[in-house]
Amino acid sequence: MFFKNQKLNLLSNQIKICKKCRLWKFRKNAVPGEGPANARLMIIGEAPGASEDESGRPFIGKAGKFLNKLLEKNKIDRKKIFITNVVKCRPPKNRVPEDDEINICAKNYLEKQIELIKPKMILLLGNTAVKTFFASFELSEHHGKIIKTAKRLYAFTYHPSAARFTKIRKKIEKDFENIFELVK
Numbered sequence: 001m002f003f004k005n006q007k008l009n010l011l012s013n014q015i016k017i018c019k020k021c022r023l024w025k026f027r028k029n030a031v032p033g034e035g036p037a038n039a040r041l042m043i044i045g046e047a048p049g050a051s052e053d054e055s056g057r058p059f060i061g062k063a064g065k066f067l068n069k070l071l072e073k074n075k076i077d078r079k080k081i082f083i084t085n086v087v088k089c090r091p092p093k094n095r096v097p098e099d100d101e102i103n104i105c106a107k108n109y110l111e112k113q114i115e116l117i118k119p120k121m122i123l124l125l126g127n128t129a130v131k132t133f134f135a136s137f138e139l140s141e142h143h144g145k146i147i148k149t150a151k152r153l154y155a156f157t158y159h160p161s162a163a164r165f166t167k168i169r170k171k172i173e174k175d176f177e178n179i180f181e182l183v184k
């Protein structure tokens with residue numbers, strides 16, 4: 001565990017000074033992610049937003065507050081989850097990260113975080129996160145579902161920032177209920 005923590009911290013330090021893709025030019029702070037090295041659940045979103053870029057912490061803005069509510073409602077302790085994004089630096093004007101940015105960042109950091117943490121389940125939030133792992137999946141078909149691979153479970157729902165649309169907010173709430181009911 002100590003060894004895992006050290007490796008995870010080392011990775012976070014590398015992310016904070018990374019210049020491997022163009023997104024470093026736009027960031028105030030890179031956002032490596034946070035949570036325990038022995039987390040059983042990992043939550044992965046798209047990219048840091050403005051509040052995250054300011055603070056260097058994941059999911060602390062409006063979408064993060066909604067995520068907190070969803071976790072509370074389903075009796076999931078945020079402190080026990082490792083929360084991060086596919087790319088660790090905020091894209092300009094919150095645009096969707098480009099394919100090369102995703103490939104570089106995920107290969108260098110996200111994949112290594114997963115290798116170290118070895119979560120039992122990964123919850124993917126939003127299209128970018130889903131497509132990074134399952135290129136052919138459509139969220140409209142897979143949200144609320146869980147699939148089992150040789151290594152772990154993957155679950156899918158919309159990104160909490162889409163909760164500004166009432167219809168999507170209701171779908172996210174239902175997805176969280178379904179997903180956490182199934183893995184209890």
Ligand code: SF4
Binds near residue numbers: 030
């Ligand atoms: S997004 Fe990832 S690869 Fe690109 S500069 Fe930031 S940490 Fe490095």
